[in-house]
Amino acid sequence: MAIDVRIPTILRTYTGGEKAVTGEGSTLAELIDDLESKHPGIKERLIDGSELRRFVNVYVNDEDVRFTGSLGTEVGDGDEVVVLPAVAGGAPTAWVAVP
Amino acid sequence: MADGLSYPREVLKIDQVTYDAIVAHAKRDHPDEACGVVAGPEGLDRPLRFVPMVNAAGSPTFYEFDSTELLRLYKEMDARDEEPVVIYHSHTATEAYPSRTDVGLASEPNAHYVLVSTADHGNSAGPVEFRSYRIIDGEVTEEEVSVLPTEKSGTDAPRGHVTGTSTTT
Numbered sequence: 001m002a003i004d005v006r007i008p009t010i011l012r013t014y015t016g017g018e019k020a021v022t023g024e025g026s027t028l029a030e031l032i033d034d035l036e037s038k039h040p041g042i043k044e045r046l047i048d049g050s051e052l053r054r055f056v057n058v059y060v061n062d063e064d065v066r067f068t069g070s071l072g073t074e075v076g077d078g079d080e081v082v083v084l085p086a087v088a089g090g091a092p093t094a095w096v097a098v099p
Numbered sequence: 100m101a102d103g104l105s106y107p108r109e110v111l112k113i114d115q116v117t118y119d120a121i122v123a124h125a126k127r128d129h130p131d132e133a134c135g136v137v138a139g140p141e142g143l144d145r146p147l148r149f150v151p152m153v154n155a156a157g158s159p160t161f162y163e164f165d166s167t168e169l170l171r172l173y174k175e176m177d178a179r180d181e182e183p184v185v186i187y188h189s190h191t192a193t194e195a196y197p198s199r200t201d202v203g204l205a206s207e208p209n210a211h212y213v214l215v216s217t218a219d220h221g222n223s224a225g226p227v228e229f230r231s232y233r234i235i236d237g238e239v240t241e242e243e244v245s246v247l248p249t250e251k252s253g254t255d256a257p258r259g260h261v262t263g264t265s266t267t268t
Binding site for chain 1: 132134136152156158159160161162163164166167169170173186188190191192193197198199200201204205206207208209
């Protein structure tokens with residue numbers, strides 16, 4: 001089984017500079033655990049406790065997983081997963097929890 | 100071109116037309132924060148393609164690209180061998196300096212982070228603050244903004260340029 005995972009610039013320190021890696025799993029959570037076994041440290045950048053981090057976007061076949069069950073999203077052979085950090089920010093008066 | 104390579108840069112060089120487009124966007128969206136990118140060919144540090152984005156937060160104190168539009172943008176840049184050379188947004192009541200939130204969320208180490216403040220004149224004509232920064236590993240470094248007369252060809256050797264001022268009509 002191979003699931004293609006696109007890695008954003010800021011996480012390529014975990015993948016030896018690779019912009020795409022492969023992984024396995026039947027859910028996004030399993031896939032991330034598999035990625036962690038190959039690229040230690042990456043899971044903590046994606047997951048906070050048991051949830052996907054607020055300002056990390058993950059897409060499975062072009063769909064934001066927040067609409068498809070988040071970490072429970074089913075994945076399988078041939079799927080394409082893309083990780084993109086959110087592009088966001090705020091003025092000094094904004095109260096936002098920054099991971 | 101190695102990924103994640105950061106080249107030393109102390110100046111943002113940007114065409115007048117693109118500069119004006121960013122300022123116009125900020126003025127138009129005031130009092131909400133405006134946001135967008137200027138894409139350019141990978142590795143050239145030339146912001147050429149202005150891409151205003153919708154602020155999905157629609158807030159005077161926060162901005163966020165809609166996640167689906169963000170994916171579309173990045174796929175488009177990937178197909179065109181581009182990267183986000185400038186990531187801009189506006190502050191509508193405070194100065195054009197990155198907030199702690201801006202710094203904490205900055206995730207493109209090779210981008211120039213442009214901040215525009217519309218605090219003085221809002222939607223009306225009048226000067227704005229237009230400043231640019233590198234934000235790498237939580238550190239903010241301000242850089243000079245050099246506004247270039249718009250060229251007809253896309254050469255990388257502009258003939259003469261003026262240091263950008265913060266004044267716009």
